Amino acid sequence: MFVIVIGPAAAGKTSLAIKLAENGILINLDPATSIDADIDIRKWIRVEDVQKKYSLGINGALLKSMELISENNEWIKKDKNEIKVVDTPGQLEIFLYHDYGRKIVEKLSNYDSIVMLFIVDATEILSVENYLAILAQNAMINLKLMNPCITVINKIDLVDRKNLIKYIDKMKLEKILQKEDVLYSLAKGLVDYIEYTSIYQRPLLVSAKTGEGMDDLLSAIHEIHCACGDLS
Template identity: 30%
Template sequence: MKRPEKRGAVANHPNVRGWAVNIIFIVGMAGSGKSSLTGAFHEWLKLNEQNSLIVNLDPGVTNLPYNPDIDIRDYISLEAIMEEYQLGPNGGLILAADLIGDNIEEVRESIEEVGPDIVLVDTPGQIELFALRESGPFITRSIAECPKAVVYLFDGPFSSKPLNYVSNMYLAATVYIRLLQPQVYALTKIDLLEEASIDEITGWTNPQRLIETLDKIQSKTASLVSRDLARAISRAHLNFKLIPVSSKTNEGFIDLNAALTRILTGGEELRP
């Protein structure tokens, strides 16, 4: 496939000398609001005079709520893959996701030519296509040699049920094991939740409070399995402190930015 034209010119970019970049991967279940958060947080960063760039790594997406600066669809055509290899949509997506790794050097060069301070990476809609395939850890390692972090999204309405919350904990732990990058946890779509529901979900960060909630589940099997999973994850000392955010109102973005700043730059603003 023809290599796309580069966006931006290194010679004219203000950050070329002494340039440093921080890369943030937006990860979560399908429908958790990854693209919405990516676009809204990008605009919020710009309003706060932080130079950010968006990379879309979803080869199968048809509509995005933002204009990506670097788009994997410029390198990989899902339709062409399906036609060439006689694959259905699912098989095509799996192969396309694996092929992202073959194009990561071009993506890296495009990032370097633009020279942003922050790169927001919008990962594929289906979490397994990125986190559970070999290409995911490879991309995370290879995209650049720089500080990196993962923002794992807990879909607010989905996570309001304790069993769903535990499922998200398990997936978040799996993503951490696979990618081995510092993680921040965002509770999305809080504009769709009552304040009491937000407080309840964020309160489940306390393992004992979560166990007490799971004890009340009517299905004994579901209660037992979910409690064992919650205890196992707790023993791994993973901190699932949730940052409530809304991509519609930008609520919580100050806290999200602060958490990422602490991880990536030790408290300095996310720019040189």
């Protein structure tokens, strides 16, 4: 199974990927950052080389690198029956606005089953609006990649859990979202969507730093894997 770790910059993707890969192998798909991975994309594609070769700025070079990665097969570990954790770059636009992410996911799905994680930084969830905006990004990623993700709230060690639950508990959230206006409808739709994918009923709160919640995350990954990717 490939466990693809996606999320905004500095949410803790690499930290979580390293922890998860203790039970499998780690594939680094970030062409800008070297980590101690079993397979490192930088062996074949390095953003600084791409920048020079194509005379691009740093963001253009990262996009071009992702295009090259989507066309390259050398980094793909094809053996089944092991957890292959894929760490990705934090520039979400790769997945939100371009097709490279989808190409990569489609390619991997030819070799093994896929479980995707969308990593959220708990310290960014400071209001209902904030949380819903994060869910909207999560929903867009699901649409673009045509795969549902498990929403994983990381850095739980840095926040007051009670405060966080206020925003992510459906009953409490619906109480807050009382106004009958167009934004309420949008917010309600997002909450229903997340509930439909069952992620919402079981928000996964973890800390890559302390290890809290990691067992639940591993169980969820295996559960989804056994259900052949059916989250409903």
